[in-house]
Amino acid sequence: MGDSIARAARFIADHRLARRRMPELPAEIRPHDEASAYRVQDALHDVMARAGQGAVAGHKIGCTTPVMQRFLGIPNPCAGGVFGRTVRHRRAELPLGDFLHVGVECEIVAFLDRDLPAAGAPYDAARVAAAVGACAAGIEVVDDRYVDYKTLGAPTLIADDFFNAAAIIGDPVADWRALDLGILVGTTQINGREAGQGRGGDVMGHPFAALAWLANSLAARGHSLASGHFVYTGSVVETKWVARGDHCVATIDRLGSVEARFV
Numbered sequence: 001m002g003d004s005i006a007r008a009a010r011f012i013a014d015h016r017l018a019r020r021r022m023p024e025l026p027a028e029i030r031p032h033d034e035a036s037a038y039r040v041q042d043a044l045h046d047v048m049a050r051a052g053q054g055a056v057a058g059h060k061i062g063c064t065t066p067v068m069q070r071f072l073g074i075p076n077p078c079a080g081g082v083f084g085r086t087v088r089h090r091r092a093e094l095p096l097g098d099f100l101h102v103g104v105e106c107e108i109v110a111f112l113d114r115d116l117p118a119a120g121a122p123y124d125a126a127r128v129a130a131a132v133g134a135c136a137a138g139i140e141v142v143d144d145r146y147v148d149y150k151t152l153g154a155p156t157l158i159a160d161d162f163f164n165a166a167a168i169i170g171d172p173v174a175d176w177r178a179l180d181l182g183i184l185v186g187t188t189q190i191n192g193r194e195a196g197q198g199r200g201g202d203v204m205g206h207p208f209a210a211l212a213w214l215a216n217s218l219a220a221r222g223h224s225l226a227s228g229h230f231v232y233t234g235s236v237v238e239t240k241w242v243a244r245g246d247h248c249v250a251t252i253d254r255l256g257s258v259e260a261r262f263v
Contacts, residue, residue: 004029005036009043012160016145017051021100023147025156034078037155038221044159045081057084057229060140062162064210064234065202071238074154077204077213080161082232086141088168091259094141096244099165101144104242104260105235106186106250108200108207109138111172115227121219125208128215131225132208134172135181137252139260140232141166142239168250169230170258179254182206186236189249198236200252207233 008029015022024030031037045056062078063069069076088094096102113133116123143165146152157163173179182201187194204210210233215225225231242248242262251257 005039005043008040008159009047012040012044013047013051016048016160019098019100019145021147022145022160024152031155031159034155034158037158040159041080041161044161048083053083054085055083056081057087058082058167058231059214059225059229060162060164060167060232061210061214061234064204065198065236067198067202067238068235073150077210077234078154078158078162079214079217080158080164082164082167086166088166090168090170092168093261093263094166096262099141099143099145102165102242102262103142103144103239104188104248104250105140105142105239106188106196106198106237106252107138107140107232107235108181108184108186108203108252108255109136109169110207110211110231110233111135112225112227112229112231116215116225118219118222118224121216123212123215125206125212128211129208131227132176132211134174135176135255136172137170137186137250137255137258138232139168139248139250139258140164140235141168141260144241167232168258168260170256173255176255181208184253184255186250186252188237188240189251190240190242191247195240196237200236202236203234210234
């Protein structure tokens with residue numbers, strides 16, 4: 001098992017670092033369930049770090065809203081890591097050539113100022129809220145870097161950080177407790193036109209329900225959520241694929257906006 005995990009991580013890393021579309025993994029190393037997928041993901045993070053991508057600075061949660069579950073045909077949340085080298089603040093110009101088929105997602109981001117240790121599980125939304133120091137608007141930049149992602153299945157997508165490619169994070173809002181995150185409206189605009197809209201409550205009823213899910217998922221694998229990390233809680237708007245020159249703005253009411261231009 002250990003050898004197949006390492007080989008799967010190397011296979012994914014080789015394609016990702018070369019910006020080469022990834023086919024289905026060979027059967028003998030392909031993760032067949034989510035437990036093995038997350039083991040491959042952990043190994044992938046080590047390989048990518050050694051290849052110069054740096055440490056994981058935060059987390060993303062995918063498939064937390066009905067719109068994204070329908071879009072991807074996956075009925076449950078899935079998590080991935082976000083490398084520190086890929087993080088930008090407020091606005092970014094990103095070369096289109098750095099991606100294979102790039103898209104943007106509009107999300108509420110939580111910043112942790114306390115640990116959520118594995119030993120403290122199970123967590124609920126109220127308990128994880130106590131560890132959140134600030135919230136922000138964010139764009140998750142995703143990359144469909146596959147020959148055909150619809151044929152790969154959730155375990156392979158999880159192993160490869162569930163499409164994550166980069167993150168643009170807005171200014172932290174420390175007084176988020178004065179807001180009802182569940183009713184905040186998120187909007188994606190592309191080239192000045194609204195491309196989609198959703199609410200914080202579309203994310204598993206509340207963004208912190210997704211955060212609690214992540215804390216519990218990590219705890220089940222012996223991992224903790226660490227102070228100083230951020231968490232993208234899930235897109236309130238269906239993924240929008242973009243082209244060269246597109247200017248994308250994600251806005252979360254009362255939390256601000258972030259921008260990405262693909263050049």
